[in-house]
Amino acid sequence: MATVLAIETSCDETAVAIVNNRQVLSSIVSSQIAAHQPFGGIVPEVASRQHVEIVNAAIAQALESAHLHWADIDGIAATCAPGLVGALLVGLTTAKTLALLHQKPFIGIHHLEGHIYASYLTAADLQPPFLCLLVSGGHTSLIHVKDCGDYETLGQTRDDAAGEAFDKVARLLNLSYPGGPVIDRLSAQGNPHAFPLPEGQVSLPTGGFHPYDSSFSGLKTAVLRLTQKLQQEHQPLPVNDLAASFQETVAKALTKRAIACARDYGLHTIVVGGGVAANSGLRQHLQTAATAHDLRVLFPPLKFCTDNAAMIACAAADHLERGHTSPLTLGAQSRMAIADVMQLYTSTPANDESTASVGL
Numbered sequence: 289m290a291t292v293l294a295i296e297t298s299c300d301e302t303a304v305a306i307v308n309n310r311q312v313l314s315s316i317v318s319s320q321i322a323a324h325q326p327f328g329g330i331v332p333e334v335a336s337r338q339h340v341e342i343v344n345a346a347i348a349q350a351l352e353s354a355h356l357h358w359a360d361i362d363g364i365a366a367t368c369a370p371g372l373v374g375a376l377l378v379g380l381t382t383a384k385t386l387a388l389l390h391q392k393p394f395i396g397i398h399h400l401e402g403h404i405y406a407s408y409l410t411a412a413d414l415q416p417p418f419l420c421l422l423v424s425g426g427h428t429s430l431i432h433v434k435d436c437g438d439y440e441t442l443g444q445t446r447d448d449a450a451g452e453a454f455d456k457v458a459r460l461l462n463l464s465y466p467g468g469p470v471i472d473r474l475s476a477q478g479n480p481h482a483f484p485l486p487e488g489q490v491s492l493p494t495g496g497f498h499p500y501d502s503s504f505s506g507l508k509t510a511v512l513r514l515t516q517k518l519q520q521e522h523q524p525l526p527v528n529d530l531a532a533s534f535q536e537t538v539a540k541a542l543t544k545r546a547i548a549c550a551r552d553y554g555l556h557t558i559v560v561g562g563g564v565a566a567n568s569g570l571r572q573h574l575q576t577a578a579t580a581h582d583l584r585v586l587f588p589p590l591k592f593c594t595d596n597a598a599m600i601a602c603a604a605a606d607h608l609e610r611g612h613t614s615p616l617t618l619g620a621q622s623r624m625a626i627a628d629v630m631q632l633y634t635s636t637p638a639n640d641e642s643t644a645s646v647g648l
């Protein structure tokens with residue numbers, strides 16, 4: 289079973305982890321939230337600079353807390369797509385340099401594949417096929433997981449991602465960034481039925497609605513109109529009720545699509561991943577609906593829902609076991625469909641000297 293060190297720098301977390309197959313030996317996550325908070329969102333240049341400052345110390349810490357040396361590591365991985373290119377390049381270049389230096393195979397990982405693998409870290413018996421509901425700051429997707437590297441996207445958002453909607457609505461309610469955890473906390477004190485809000489359906493050209501795609505921009509606009517109306521009427525903003533009503537609408541919309549998709553495709557397990565998988569409303573609605581339909585639903589522990597490197601290392605260990613390694617010429621990509629992940633791997637030995645100098 290492969291022991292892999294992975295680096296994750298696709299967004300605003302500098303993370304390094306060491307995983308042996310599905311077992312986490314160390315996981316270091318350094319959040320940049322404080323650096324971005326004054327701007328109300330992520331500033332790409334700030335993210336890249338912070339990654340550069342922290343990444344080497346995080347690698348040393350990951351090795352130290354796992355009580356391992358480079359000789360114990362079978363492969364070195366990094367997230368290479370999708371994400372902020374400048375931020376991705378920090379982790380990717382560091383991993384490729386270390387792979388060359390220590391003569392280890394290098395494995396590039398698609399960030400969303402990492403989120404899928406987060407559930408493997410705690411569910412020892414989990415095996416494909418299953419459905420993954422991936423809900424993060426940048427993505428809202430329903431992915432049919434057929435095997436390692438074999439993915440089909442069955443549904444996605446047409447506009448804002450679920451986490452992005454939480455962040456934008458939080459800003460409308462004058463709440464701090466990131467919005468998801470704050471809205472989640474305030475919702476506990478609010479009435480989820482105080483304001484009926486539109487779920488945001490995606491129309492089909494043939495009539496009716498897309499069963500698996502979502503749209504959150506209409507919902508966000510509805511919250512905006514509501515806050516404007518209340519402000520014009522000089523009424524105090526019922527923040528808790530607004531937060532609870534918004535969260536309820538998103539949770540119900542995601543649950544409806546995930547259950548319909550799993551049933552239509554005959555998949556008995558739904559795995560949830562991404563930052564919004566931490567949401568208590570979504571957890572409650574999806575768990576209740578899954579039980580009613582005799583489906584198994586798996587939520588990773590909170591620390592593996594948001595960005596971390598353990599999930600990247602877990603995906604890389606599986607690829608490495610199957611002989612999938614990446615050339616050192618592999619570049620960072622801001623966008624990449626998860627269906628194309630196998631393009632990241634070649635049968636060429638990862639430490640081929642002829643490709644190494646080009647890649648770095």
Ligand code: KG4
Binds near residue numbers: 424455469472563
């Ligand atoms: O997966 P993630 O850490 O980063 C991306 O790959 O995007 O997800 C971050 C997103 C943010 O939009 C944040 O507001 C949201 O996850 N989030 C939540 C919760 N915790 C984090 N959204 C709703 N409820 C939460 N408890």
Ligand code: ZN
Binds near residue numbers: 399403425594595
């Ligand atoms: Zn993520």
